[in-house]
Amino acid sequence: MSSIYGLAWRYLFANRVRSLLSVAAVMLGVAVTISGSMIAGSVREGILRSDELRVLLEGMIAMLDPAMLFIGMVVMLAAGFLIFNTFGMTITRRRQQIGGLRALGLTRGQTMRVILAEALLLGVVGVALGVIFSVVLGQVLIAFIKPFAERMVAFGDAAPELPVVIFAAVMGLLITLLSVLLPARRAARAAPLDALREPAAAQIEPARRGQTVLGTLLMAGLLAYVILMPPGEWVTYPLDAPLTALVILLWLAGVLLLLPGVIGLAARLGRWLLPGATGRLMTDNLRRARGRVLLTVLTLAFALLVIIALNGFMEFFLNHSVGATLKAAEQRDALFVSRLDIASGWGEVIGRGLESVMLADDELHALVEVVEGSANYTLNYFVVVPELSFFGSGYFSYMIDPVLLRGVGDAMFTFSEGDWDTALPVMEAGCGVLVSPAVAARNNVGLGDTLTVTGRSGPLDCTIAGLGTSVAGATIISDTQHDQLTDMNPSLVLILPRLDTDPAELAARIQALSADFPEIRLTWVSDFAVALDDSGEIINVAFNAMLVLASFAAAFGVVNTMLMSVDERRREIGLLRAVGATRAQMRRIIIGEAVFMGVVGGVVGLAAGLGAVLIIVLTYGLNSIGLKADLLPIALASAQAALATGFAGLIAAPVVAALAAWLPARSILRETPIETLALT
Amino acid sequence: MAVVIETRSLRKQYHLGDVTVEALRGVDFAAAQGEFVAIMGPSGSGKSTLLHLLGGLDSASGGDVLLDGRSYTQMSDDELTITRRRQIGFIFQFFNLLPTLTAAENVALPLTIDGQHPNPSHIMSLLEQVGLADRKDHKPHQLSGGQQQRVAIARALVARPKIVLADEPTGNLDSQSGQAVLDLLRRASREQGQTMVMVTHDHRAAASADRVVFLKDGQTVNMVSLDDTGGKTRTQTVAAVMTEVGL
Numbered sequence: 071m072s073s074i075y076g077l078a079w080r081y082l083f084a085n086r087v088r089s090l091l092s093v094a095a096v097m098l099g100v101a102v103t104i105s106g107s108m109i110a111g112s113v114r115e116g117i118l119r120s121d122e123l124r125v126l127l128e129g130m131i132a133m134l135d136p137a138m139l140f141i142g143m144v145v146m147l148a149a150g151f152l153i154f155n156t157f158g159m160t161i162t163r164r165r166q167q168i169g170g171l172r173a174l175g176l177t178r179g180q181t182m183r184v185i186l187a188e189a190l191l192l193g194v195v196g197v198a199l200g201v202i203f204s205v206v207l208g209q210v211l212i213a214f215i216k217p218f219a220e221r222m223v224a225f226g227d228a229a230p231e232l233p234v235v236i237f238a239a240v241m242g243l244l245i246t247l248l249s250v251l252l253p254a255r256r257a258a259r260a261a262p263l264d265a266l267r268e269p270a271a272a273q274i275e276p277a278r279r280g281q282t283v284l285g286t287l288l289m290a291g292l293l294a295y296v297i298l299m300p301p302g303e304w305v306t307y308p309l310d311a312p313l314t315a316l317v318i319l320l321w322l323a324g325v326l327l328l329l330p331g332v333i334g335l336a337a338r339l340g341r342w343l344l345p346g347a348t349g350r351l352m353t354d355n356l357r358r359a360r361g362r363v364l365l366t367v368l369t370l371a372f373a374l375l376v377i378i379a380l381n382g383f384m385e386f387f388l389n390h391s392v393g394a395t396l397k398a399a400e401q402r403d404a405l406f407v408s409r410l411d412i413a414s415g416w417g418e419v420i421g422r423g424l425e426s427v428m429l430a431d432d433e434l435h436a437l438v439e440v441v442e443g444s445a446n447y448t449l450n451y452f453v454v455v456p457e458l459s460f461f462g463s464g465y466f467s468y469m470i471d472p473v474l475l476r477g478v479g480d481a482m483f484t485f486s487e488g489d490w491d492t493a494l495p496v497m498e499a500g501c502g503v504l505v506s507p508a509v510a511a512r513n514n515v516g517l518g519d520t521l522t523v524t525g526r527s528g529p530l531d532c533t534i535a536g537l538g539t540s541v542a543g544a545t546i547i548s549d550t551q552h553d554q555l556t557d558m559n560p561s562l563v564l565i566l567p568r569l570d571t572d573p574a575e576l577a578a579r580i581q582a583l584s585a586d587f588p589e590i591r592l593t594w595v596s597d598f599a600v601a602l603d604d605s606g607e608i609i610n611v612a613f614n615a616m617l618v619l620a621s622f623a624a625a626f627g628v629v630n631t632m633l634m635s636v637d638e639r640r641r642e643i644g645l646l647r648a649v650g651a652t653r654a655q656m657r658r659i660i661i662g663e664a665v666f667m668g669v670v671g672g673v674v675g676l677a678a679g680l681g682a683v684l685i686i687v688l689t690y691g692l693n694s695i696g697l698k699a700d701l702l703p704i705a706l707a708s709a710q711a712a713l714a715t716g717f718a719g720l721i722a723a724p725v726v727a728a729l730a731a732w733l734p735a736r737s738i739l740r741e742t743p744i745e746t747l748a749l750t
Numbered sequence: 751m752a753v754v755i756e757t758r759s760l761r762k763q764y765h766l767g768d769v770t771v772e773a774l775r776g777v778d779f780a781a782a783q784g785e786f787v788a789i790m791g792p793s794g795s796g797k798s799t800l801l802h803l804l805g806g807l808d809s810a811s812g813g814d815v816l817l818d819g820r821s822y823t824q825m826s827d828d829e830l831t832i833t834r835r836r837q838i839g840f841i842f843q844f845f846n847l848l849p850t851l852t853a854a855e856n857v858a859l860p861l862t863i864d865g866q867h868p869n870p871s872h873i874m875s876l877l878e879q880v881g882l883a884d885r886k887d888h889k890p891h892q893l894s895g896g897q898q899q900r901v902a903i904a905r906a907l908v909a910r911p912k913i914v915l916a917d918e919p920t921g922n923l924d925s926q927s928g929q930a931v932l933d934l935l936r937r938a939s940r941e942q943g944q945t946m947v948m949v950t951h952d953h954r955a956a957a958s959a960d961r962v963v964f965l966k967d968g969q970t971v972n973m974v975s976l977d978d979t980g981g982k983t984r985t986q987t988v989a990a991v992m993t994e995v996g997l
Contacts (some may be wrong), residue, residue, distance in 0.1 A: 076979070083860075213957045247826060346862060346865065347859065347862035347863045350851075350862070351848070351850075354850040354851075355823075355850075357842045357850075358850065393896065465829060477988045642848055642849075645842075645846045645848065646863070647807075647831070647904070648805070648807055648834065648840050648846075649834070649835065649840060649844075649859060649863065650829070650831055650832065650834045650835020650836070650860050650863050650864065651835075651863050652827075652828050653831075654828075655825060655827075655863065742808045743808075744802045744807040744808040745845075747806070747807075747842075
């Protein structure tokens with residue numbers, strides 16, 4: 071051993087299981103962050119091959135990147151918790167060794183450096199393995215998602231992006247070092263004599279009643295507030311997202327405050343439900359080392375909460391928010407003709423460019439001839455005007471002839487401010503736009519105001535002709551300044567059969583055109599709604615696949631907690647074996663304790679997750695896309711949609727916890743009682 | 751008196767890296783019902799190892815232990831555990847009480863592990879015998895070392911075991927508390943007919959026993975009965991034998 075850092079290396083090597091757990095945690099965190107970005111990148115790559123599809127799905131893609139990054143960060147935090155636990159345990163076990171070294175003259179600084187060197191070594195190995203593993207993981211996840219996703223999304227090349235790799239590596243190392251800082255400080259600050267003494271056994275700690283009451287009041291107050299006075303009824307862009315984030319943060323703070331009390335209550339309930347020595351000892355252990363039990367339960371609960379909240383939000387977004395904008399057209403048997411065969415997938419037009427989805431002159435003429443007199447219709451040009459984009463800056467807007475638009479009416483647009491009588495003259499006189507309240511708020515304009523937007527050959531002044539909801543949230547621009555916005559033909563014709571027309575018969579006549587024009591496709595709006603739903607399902611599948619990995623990190627955390635818990639109670643376990651507890655009884659105590667943590671984590675995660683869905687829907691609301699609706703039934707329906715996932719999580723959490731506890735239980739119960747007692 | 755526990759050519763080896771340590775080299779030992787036996791010897795003589803093997807806490811490398819004629823080597827792990835639970839009481843040097851349980855709950859532990867509902871009057875009578883009836887609801891950290899050891903003694907006696915094994919039970923106590931503990935053990939062996947086997951390195955503690963067995967280098971080197979000490983005090987007798995065997 072040439073320097074004090076040799077101590078670090080030797081200790082890591084001597085405690086290989088713990089070192090491997092830490093490396094695995096960092097590796098998983100880094101790999102999930104990078105592979106999440108690979109999936110988003112691959113989907114983006116597939117879509118970018120077609121400009122038309124890019125504008126159509128810009129919103130989805132805009133959501134994908136931060137969501138994947140968020141999930142990667144959740145895994146990173148779980149990894150941080152694991153490393154914190156591992157080093158906490160390492161320091162506890164080495165208390166006397168560190169005391170001895172301090173007595174021999176190791177300074178506080180040297181102690182800190184040895185422990186930080188250990189962490190750095192683990193971090194570097196974990197990050198390196200994580201980067202390598204991410205390539206495999208990314209490909210495996212894409213292969214897993216593909217069967218669900220290929221109807222809607224084509225996958226391009228998947229390769230790790232350098233900035234993301236650097237970000238993940240830096241975060242991995244940073245979280246490792248930060249996780250170790252506290253235990254290292256504790257070890258370095260302990261007086262040598264204190265460290266040399268036998269540590270006292272942990273006692274049952276009573277829950278802080280004030281904290282429990284505060285948490286209960288906070289959560290009950292938040293729920294009562296959003297249910298009785300939903301902020302979603304008045305809030306609009308740009309306040310909607312920050313306000314939702316604030317309320318969710320308060321909700322999470324409430325969960326954190328309440329959780330120790332819930333654990334204490336559950337332990338007492340468990341003691342009543344499980345009389346006898348094993349039940350008693352098992353539940354008593356949950357009320358000791360509260361910090362560690364709390365962190366474990368919190369990890370499980372938080373993983374489940376995030377899964378439920380994402381599922382509930384997707385339900386809200388697809389079926390009650392943007393998806394609901396299709397309802398008016400759907401109810402009136404609307405259909406559209408384009409070159410996009412949405413029902414059978416985007417795949418075939420990908421790679422052929424924008425021209426391939428633009429309807430040709432002869433196709434348009436033939437189509438208009440068929441529908442004229444039987445239906446109202448609009449010729450929809452897809453244009454990208456950054457100022458009018460619903461999501462980000464690249465979402466499409468429709469450019470439509472105002473007179474034709476009036477013919478289809480609320481199948482295309484529903485007013486929340488203004489009406490057709492005032493809007494039409496404005497739209498016919500120049501560039502008039504019908505926008506969602508979110509777009510108006512972002513540009514700080516209201517009804518009748520002028521908004522300067524980016525045209526093809528320079529700025530273009532447009533007047534806000536109305537505020538409300540359009541199909542898929544896109545802005546509608548009058549086509550009076552056609553050349554300023556596009557030089558292409560329409561890409562979609564929306565057709566609304568008249569009351570005296572049989573929609574099926576009209577559809578058959580349009581279908582007959584395919585003999586002369588094989589490129590055109592007819593799609594019912596109701597089919598498009600299903601396709602949109604499917605696209606949301608893909609994102610859900612991707613999220614859930616990533617969250618399964620987050621659960622793995624949580625499971626590592628439980629393994630580690632149980633290792634630590636068993637390690638600290640070695641003497642007690644040895645004593646119980648000595649006075650006659652069988653291996654099976656001890657296994658029941660150790661695994662039962664983990665199952666109990668899993669059940670509490672699952673129940674809290676389920677309840678807090680469902681609450682989070684209600685809070686998101688009732689706080690975010692629908693104002694930003696111009697919809698008016700009673701939010702509570704929508705919130706309940708969104709929560710209900712996440713219920714199945716929640717129940718799956720509720721069952722999975724104790725199973726994961728039990729599997730995680732099996733390893734430490736097996737390890738300690740292989741020893742004879744005297745080995746267990748002697749190793750304390 | 752009938753033999754309760756005996757060993758036959760008991761051997762125990764430990765492997766420390768490449769080195770094999772012979773902790774016991776073929777020990778033959780026996781204790782009769784109601785007998786109080788002390789085992790003495792220097793550090794590393796194998797006295798604690800012998801006690802652990804008598805209690806079935808560790809497995810022998812050779813030979814056998816028989817409790818009431820039943821061989822440990824013929825028992826499964828569960829059978830041995832249940833034997834420990836019902837027929838053997840343990841007292842350790844470091845008290846070893848469970849910190850989350852009260853004194854009364856610690857005493858009752860072997861019975862609750864056995865699925866029994868301990869009779870509160872039985873637990874109270876044991877606590878009274880060890881002088882801790884007024885401390886029954888105290889947790890271990892609220893008790894002194896001597897009090898904790900007395901709780902451990904009550905726990906060792908609660909299942910009315912055939913044999914009680916005590917490993918340096920007075921090693922961590924002041925002389926007054928230590929004497930109280932020895933008196934308790936003696937009384938239990940006399941009044942309840944329980945066999946006591948106590949490991950100690952203190953000749954004054956050993957003097958409380960009926961018989962003292964001396965171990966050295968993993969072998970029995972001497973044995974002395976304290977029933978008739980020929981005019982010497984029991985302590986003097988033990989000290990004399992210690993000198994004789996070079997302890």
